[in-house]
Amino acid sequence: MITESHIAKFDSISLDGGMTLAPVDVAYETYGELNAARNNAILVLHAFSGDAHAAGEDGWWDSMIGPGKGFDTDKYFVICSNVLGGCRGTSGPGSINPSTGCPYGMSFPPVTIPDMVRLQKMLIGHLGIERLLSVSGGSMGAMQAMQWAVAYPDAVASAIPIAGTARHSPQQIAFNEVGRQAIMADPDWNEGNYYGRRPPARGLSVARMVGHITYMSDASMREKFGRRLRDENQFEVESYLRYRGGQFVDRFDANSYLYITKAMDYFDLTSSGRSLSAAFENVKARFLVISFTSDWLYPSYQSLEVVRALRGRNCDVAYCELPSSYGHDAFLVNVIEQAELVRGFLASTFRERA
Amino acid sequence: MRHGGKLAVAQTFVRELLGRSDYAIIGELIEPNTRVLDLGCGEGELLAWLAANKHVDARGVEISGPKAQQAIARGVSVFHSDLEEALRDLPDQAFDYVILSQTLQETRAPLKVLQDMLRVGRRAIVAFPNFGHWRVRLAHLWTGRAPKTKLFPYDWYNSPNIHFLTVHDFEAMALAERWTVERRIFLEGARTVKLRPNLRAEVAVFLVRK
The missing domain is CATH 3.40.50.1820 (Alpha/Beta hydrolase fold, catalytic domain)
Structure with missing residues (x-):
């Protein structure tokens, strides 16, 4: 289509x-x-x-x-x-x-x-x-x-x-807050003024990694990754989360992350x-x-x-x-x-x- | 409330005892353009039929996930839930008819279920297998064991049925609760029986109001 x-x-x-x-x-x-x-x-x-x-x-x-x-x-x-x-x-x-x-x-x-x-x-x-x-x-x-x-x-x-x-339950708000804090703790976030400069890629990527964990289940992660190693230094699951985190940085704005998660948390x-x-x-x-x-x-x-x-x-x-x-x-x-x-x-x- | 054998028993009843004749009986009892709740609606066949032929506002409750899915995929509004819990949510007199077909004997608290049905609905339609049927009586008498018949095909240890009632038992309860029985229909196979229903009816269908 x-x-x-x-x-x-x-x-x-x-x-x-x-x-x-x-x-x-x-x-x-x-x-x-x-x-x-x-x-x-x-x-x-x-x-x-x-x-x-x-x-x-x-x-x-x-x-x-x-x-x-x-x-x-x-x-x-x-x-x-x-x-x-x-x-x-x-x-x-x-x-x-x-x-x-x-x-x-x-x-x-x-x-x-x-x-x-x-x-x-x-x-x-x-x-x-x-x-x-x-x-x-x-x-x-x-x-x-x-x-x-x-x-x-x-x-x-x-x-x-x-x-x-x-x-949202307190648990849902809590996970969102971890994501927001990861972004805001990245020095590149710079109070949200990073346009035209280096974006807070590390913070946004960590935020996304947390998100992905919450979107999966214990069973689906076991099935998908097990305890398999990607290489001697990392598990498959670590590699996957880093990959998804990095990929997210290319398509998502860190400030939108903050605004939209707040909108979800306040929805009631x-x-x-x-x-x-x-x-x-x-x-x-x-x-x-x-x-x-x-x-x-x-x-x-x-x-x-x-x-x-x-x-x-x-x-x-x-x-x-x-x-x-x-x-x-x-x-x-x-x-x-x-x-x-x-x-x-x-x-x-x-x-x-x- | 319902156990492993539920699916099998529901299918058996729909196929062998009710089939189209049950649709016809309930269809006859239910006025067109009314609000109908079917408790234990299975895959929603009856509700879909009532919606198409009697233009009723049809809702169902079904505890089996796969059956609830089938019913919703058929376009019927079904709540995937235990029926005793499902009745609790509903406001008073929300329906014209509440149907309980072949499930009363499986509920933990049958009287409470019936009272709730008459709280949320103006009328209740209850169909149940008659434990007073002569074959059940003979099976018990001859074998000296918990009766096993076409109507009650289970061993005592894996039966979904936890309460056993006869036509007379239901009538006595209705009297004690001061309910009005508006219609009573007794089935032997697909035929209706009038004489000595407590001995001859395999399935009894009651239309009751407070």
């Missing part, structure tokens, strides 16, 4: 923190065709380190999106955009601040998951779509999917949050003292919630908490815990069963609710 990246430009967006970002760009890709009734659009939401390139060669969810796949592009119009605060075409700390002519760095305003979703809503309007057939994503993408259903109940027919949570549907059930008060979307047995970073109990709150409001929810040994990565790897669930759920949603 040949894909093309687009940029939508908006004058400004107001943010949860009270600030306004102006102007703002959104990088996005689309796959399949929007039908005449404009009721077959699905917004796919990327996880922490993803981007707008969801399908096609090297697309992060290519196994799920395409002709005949879970998100069948013969039937649906699939959209994916890079999140606000990102570094893959959408405005973020690496973008140029028009008032200074220099990259924002740490002067970029703090962004939240609801801010990211607000920008996506602007993009959907720009594309001439009033109501999405579905919003779907794993991990941070699941947070965005839930936020969509809560913030724009009339604009989504269904939501498919996978391996997600309504709020139960903030301002409301219960999760109260948060879902106005939800109209139908839900398919999926979790994975070996995911210890976003354990099933977090998905179940969401499912229980929705069921308590008598919302239409399907939930399944899929068996997998891949840990949190399962939503990107373990796609055959996941695709079957998504395909059936989307077909009945399109039939009954489009």
